[in-house]
Amino acid sequence: MLKSWRRLKRKGLAKNDEPIAKKLFIQFDALLVRYEGDKLRISVRPRKFLTINLKYGSYQKRFIEEWRAGRLRVGEVSLNETKILIPFRKDVDLTNPKDWIAIDVNESNVTGVSSNPHILRIETNLREIRSVYFEKRRKIQKLSKYKPLTAERLLRKYSDREKRRIKDLCHKVAKRMVEVAKLNGFGIVMEDLKGMGRRMNYGKRMNRRLHGLPYRKLQSYIEYKARLNGLPVEYVDAKYTSSLCPICGEKLSKAPNGRRLLKCKSCGYEEDRDIIACLNLLKRNPRCGGAH
Numbered sequence: 377m378l379k380s381w382r383r384l385k386r387k388g389l390a391k392n393d394e395p396i397a398k399k400l401f402i403q404f405d406a407l408l409v410r411y412e413g414d415k416l417r418i419s420v421r422p423r424k425f426l427t428i429n430l431k432y433g434s435y436q437k438r439f440i441e442e443w444r445a446g447r448l449r450v451g452e453v454s455l456n457e458t459k460i461l462i463p464f465r466k467d468v469d470l471t472n473p474k475d476w477i478a479i480d481v482n483e484s485n486v487t488g489v490s491s492n493p494h495i496l497r498i499e500t501n502l503r504e505i506r507s508v509y510f511e512k513r514r515k516i517q518k519l520s521k522y523k524p525l526t527a528e529r530l531l532r533k534y535s536d537r538e539k540r541r542i543k544d545l546c547h548k549v550a551k552r553m554v555e556v557a558k559l560n561g562f563g564i565v566m567e568d569l570k571g572m573g574r575r576m577n578y579g580k581r582m583n584r585r586l587h588g589l590p591y592r593k594l595q596s597y598i599e600y601k602a603r604l605n606g607l608p609v610e611y612v613d614a615k616y617t618s619s620l621c622p623i624c625g626e627k628l629s630k631a632p633n634g635r636r637l638l639k640c641k642s643c644g645y646e647e648d649r650d651i652i653a654c655l656n657l658l659k660r661n662p663r664c665g666g667a668h
């Protein structure tokens with residue numbers, strides 16, 4: 377930045393003020409950075425070092441352990457105002473992945489469970505968005521008796537806004553899921569929703585409201601982004617994915633101590649229903665090699 381500013385100044389083209397960096401960011405040459413246990417040593421000038429203590433959570437710890445074991449390579453380290461960014465690189469065969477992630481899309485979240493195993497849950501407010509606009513439409517419809525044109529205009533405005541919010545949310549969630557899949561070299565398994573009634577039943581009124589939930593849209597965004605990144609996508613039969621035990625195959629029932637928990641009376645296995653759905657999807661993937 378300074379160099380180009382000075383050059384422009386010499387030519388008389390620069391504004392008088394010195395440039396201001398809005399985002400402080402520095403990328404280090406690989407030769408300048410060394411790891412010492414949980415510290416990062418950066419050479420600032422000959423025999424002058426800056427030592428930075430690395431703080432990380434359990435997610436990052438896995439990468440660091442993999443790297444110590446020689447299964448990952450470290451890319452170019454960079455530093456911004458609050459974080460040290462250490463990219464890890466791994467060569468993976470994307471056309472024939474070793475691990476798969478099953479993605480279950482439901483009314484309150486998107487859950488991914490991988491065969492290695494690894495759980496990722498993204499809470500979504502799809503249902504809230506739907507009911508907020510449902511209420512708005514209901515109110516506007518009352519208005520339409522007196523002011524039909526205004527009502528029509530408002531309906532169009534809110535329906536466009538709702539579509540946009542849902543689309544944005546679907547893109548964000550799909551992006552995050554595919555990023556994780558790509559980083560780990562996962563293939564993706566999802567339930568085949570075509571021609572299938574959803575597995576939940578909320579009664580007539582709620583069902584009508586939920587019917588329009590964009591499960592297929594979200595799936596198609598995930599599929600599109602996955603294929604763009606060379607990740608294979610498989611669709612498997614969705615029947616009974618959240619009512620059969622992924623361990624022994626017996627019928628599950630609601631656990632007494634939790635709304636979303638299901639329990640197997642036969643083998644005693646108990647788990648969250650969305651995770652169970654994912655485990656069953658993984659089991660059904662013909663390319664997954666029976667991992668669960």
Ligand SMILES: [Zn+2]
Pocket residue numbers: 621622623624625626640641642643644645
């Ligand atoms: Zn069981």
